[in-house]
Amino acid sequence: MGKKHVSSGPDNFNRRDVNKIAVTSALSGISIPYVHAADGNDPTRLALIGCGGRGTGAVANAITASKNSIPVKLYAMADVDTDRLYQSHASLAGQRARPEIKEACDVPKERQYIGFNGYAKAIDTLRAGDIAIFTSPCAFRWVHYKKAIEKGVNVFMEKPLTPDGPSTRRMFALNEEAKKKDLKVGVGLMCRHCEARGELFKRIQDGAIGEINMMRAYRMQGPVASCRTKKNPGNQSELSFQIQNFHSFLWLSGGAFSDFFIHNIDECCWMKNDWPVEAQAIGGRHYRGDYIDQNLDTYSVEYTFSDGSKLFMDGRNITGCKQEFASYAHGSKGSAVISSASHTPAHPRIYKGQKIEKIWRRPNQPGLVWKWNKPEPNPYELEWKHLLDAIRDNTPHNEVERGLKSSLVTSMGRMAAHTGQVISYDQMLNLKHEFGPTNDRLTLKSNPPILPDADGKYPIPQPGILRDREYQA
Numbered sequence: 001m002g003k004k005h006v007s008s009g010p011d012n013f014n015r016r017d018v019n020k021i022a023v024t025s026a027l028s029g030i031s032i033p034y035v036h037a038a039d040g041n042d043p044t045r046l047a048l049i050g051c052g053g054r055g056t057g058a059v060a061n062a063i064t065a066s067k068n069s070i071p072v073k074l075y076a077m078a079d080v081d082t083d084r085l086y087q088s089h090a091s092l093a094g095q096r097a098r099p100e101i102k103e104a105c106d107v108p109k110e111r112q113y114i115g116f117n118g119y120a121k122a123i124d125t126l127r128a129g130d131i132a133i134f135t136s137p138c139a140f141r142w143v144h145y146k147k148a149i150e151k152g153v154n155v156f157m158e159k160p161l162t163p164d165g166p167s168t169r170r171m172f173a174l175n176e177e178a179k180k181k182d183l184k185v186g187v188g189l190m191c192r193h194c195e196a197r198g199e200l201f202k203r204i205q206d207g208a209i210g211e212i213n214m215m216r217a218y219r220m221q222g223p224v225a226s227c228r229t230k231k232n233p234g235n236q237s238e239l240s241f242q243i244q245n246f247h248s249f250l251w252l253s254g255g256a257f258s259d260f261f262i263h264n265i266d267e268c269c270w271m272k273n274d275w276p277v278e279a280q281a282i283g284g285r286h287y288r289g290d291y292i293d294q295n296l297d298t299y300s301v302e303y304t305f306s307d308g309s310k311l312f313m314d315g316r317n318i319t320g321c322k323q324e325f326a327s328y329a330h331g332s333k334g335s336a337v338i339s340s341a342s343h344t345p346a347h348p349r350i351y352k353g354q355k356i357e358k359i360w361r362r363p364n365q366p367g368l369v370w371k372w373n374k375p376e377p378n379p380y381e382l383e384w385k386h387l388l389d390a391i392r393d394n395t396p397h398n399e400v401e402r403g404l405k406s407s408l409v410t411s412m413g414r415m416a417a418h419t420g421q422v423i424s425y426d427q428m429l430n431l432k433h434e435f436g437p438t439n440d441r442l443t444l445k446s447n448p449p450i451l452p453d454a455d456g457k458y459p460i461p462q463p464g465i466l467r468d469r470e471y472q473a
């Protein structure tokens with residue numbers, strides 16, 4: 001077990017002197033020893049759980065951000081898939097890895113864990129104050145979070161946090177325990193850490209566009225990642241097949257809807273500074289051919305806030321159609337671009353009327369009142385800097401409640417489309433149908449919660465027929 005040290009305040013952090021400094025309570029003036037795991041000679045340990053694309057990227061972001069905060073090193077890795085773990089390790093610590101990343105990786109074979117219980121072993125290598133990184137599909141967040149809380153370690157977890165109501169309730173309850181232990185928890189809705197959007201938020205709250213009446217968000221793209229899947233060719237177990245294609249299966253990810261659209265929905269709710277109370281939606285499946293996933297190909301959701309204002313979210317996964325990945329807000333005195341194309345850079349802007357110029361670079365835009373004029377630092381690194389600084393300074397940092405509300409509101413829009421019903425926030429939260437109630441008991445030999453029929457097809461949404469659940473397993 002590692003040494004326990006006292007953290008510095010924000011202004012004079014010195015990695016070597018970290019043991020000597022104490023945090024002073026604003027109330028009493030008494031020095032309170034705050035424990036974080038590491039100093040410059042023995043950095044904060046990271047345990048990566050879910051070693052795919054995002055997990056590998058998150059480790060690199062953490063190491064890069066640590067240059068301006070507390071030092072970190074990757075200390076343990078866990079995955080259910082041996083190849084994924086090895087590939088991730090090779091890209092972070094192999095011959096072609098960036099030297100500054102490689103230097104911060106120390107994961108010998110004995111700290112590489114394969115299997116559904118690997119997360120527990122990886123977390124057990126951490127000390128209080130170290131960080132567990134959850135970048136598996138969201139089906140396992142509550143399983144992994146429970147263990148991290150028991151162990152008393154900080155967490156970075158990717159979005160979405162949950163695919164359904166019951167797991168959201170469970171995560172809310174777990175998070176109360178995390179708050180009691182004052183664990184620092186970052187959630188991978190990185191756009192919330194974007195400085196340019198942050199400035200737009202302040203201006204909107206200060207009345208720059210008046211009251212927001214309507215927002216629009218678009219994630220219209222071709223079929224990306226594993227949102228469309230053909231039948232299991234039979235050369236791997238059903239569970240491993242579904243995990244590898246997790247965007248296709250609602251129990252694992254909330255489907256393409258939750259996994260992709262959550263960012264735009266979340267940034268709009270941020271600007272509105274509120275969460276919608278209900279949703280109605282439509283959607284359809286087209287050109288299915290041999291594809292057997294549970295997703296619809298088009299979604300159009302109308303979210304309603306308690307003041308009656310609306311957020312319209314359009315999502316599509318079809319090639320050859322108009323593509324757009326952006327969010328807009330319309331207010332009583334003007335309008336705003338929240339994001340222009342993809343996550344970053346966002347190029348937020350404010351216009352006097354309702355007419356928005358979509359090409360952010362275009363000079364002499366009529367009605368342009370404000371735009372972010374500086375470079376936009378990478379929000380994937382900023383979210384890590386903010387987490388590491390909070391650990392260093394012992395400042396409150398728990399993004400789970402916000403991440404859960406965002407995940408739930410996203411599921412609410414998806415369920416409205418999948419059932420053809422109006423779904424309220426409370427209904428979604430209190431839903432009985434849980435997609436993966438036994439996700440904490442899976443082994444490499446288990447069956448997943450849904451299985452294909454004799455034709456290799458899975459249960460799909462049936463709007464108007466199945467009204468209280470999104471599919472019948």
Ligand SMILES: NC(=O)c1ccc[n+]([C@@H]2O[C@H](COP(=O)([O-])OP(=O)(O)OC[C@H]3O[C@@H](n4cnc5c(N)ncnc54)[C@H](O)[C@@H]3O)[C@@H](O)[C@H]2O)c1
Nearest residue numbers: 050051052053054055079080081084135136140158159188
């Ligand atoms: N914030 C963002 O912009 C962003 C971008 C991409 C992905 N993500 C999120 O990150 C998560 C992972 O996405 P990805 O693109 O890296 O997928 P991926 O398939 O590349 O990686 C997921 C990894 O998790 C592993 N895994 C699955 N179940 C596991 C378990 N129970 N225990 C341990 N490992 C397990 C898989 O084998 C795989 O290696 C998703 O929730 C996704 O939404 C976020």
